[in-house]
Amino acid sequence: MRILLADNADSFTWNLEHLLALAFRARVEVAPYPPASACGFDLLAISPGPGHPREYPAYGPLLDSGVPVLGICLGMQIINEHFGGTTDRLPDCVHGRAEAIALGDRTLAVARYHSLHAAALGRDLEVLAVNADGVVMALAHATRPLAGFQFHPESFLTEDGEHCLAFAARHLGLA
Template structure:
């Protein structure tokens, strides 16, 4: 069964790359801007909600913070990318602040323990980062756990300890990110599409490893 996904577009140029990945994996998508969608729309027959990357801070991202809380309360799986993950940090009371360096298209090695969207992935793997803000490690709320980091400790993944709320700081849809299709397929399994991982085989680009 294909998953029906609501994609909240945070006015980002990458959103349709994410949508293309989801389509390749068999999902159906509806894309709405963050100021054109209400939290209640998540209940209109969707199997999951994806919060896209975008400019600015989570507090400026339209419905995103409220959407995290709504999905958590109603049991709809929600996945955040970049700004979307930062919205999860803020939704539970954490702080998002300036990252140690501004990154635009930089690749880094991401280390993880195989939880959530990282199931079945090698550690480390190469991921592409576009962000000037980051979740402050000392303020990660008790409800959330860190699922991935760079070698210098920048948070690259967050996941709710009990609910289907998860996000990544990097861009899985970037051509320089390894295993991007598999990560999104792992999330689609959580949304109810048990065949997504099988369809992800062979879709991810093969790239060299990062050096930082």
């Protein structure tokens, strides 16, 4: 399996590279934003990163290319905005804290690092997980292989990152 990891000048990218390599037994190539093409890859992973999804306009064609996409944090917000969703400030932003959410058939502690969140959901996107306050923690497209996590599966604060990626893989048709 080959994965392209697009790096939005983030400081958790290499943690994500390790997790993707282990969870998918994959070869992971890291490319800085904007990546030219995801052609020939089995999965495009969009890294977390600073700022607002509008600062990253080059992902549009990649999201429509048919290659499965997993977006983390900013990456999830980029997917959401692509389908007309909106991104707003959280009233109480959370950085470097873990909290329990239900992900599929399991409840586990996941790490949160975000000031912004998916406020309105884009077309044909489904919420897969929310936290106790109703903040979107995971979403996927109803018909296309696109999924995103607001939380950080690659953080050491997350209880079981590989379980999180296996959950995503089922929604991306990679399982």
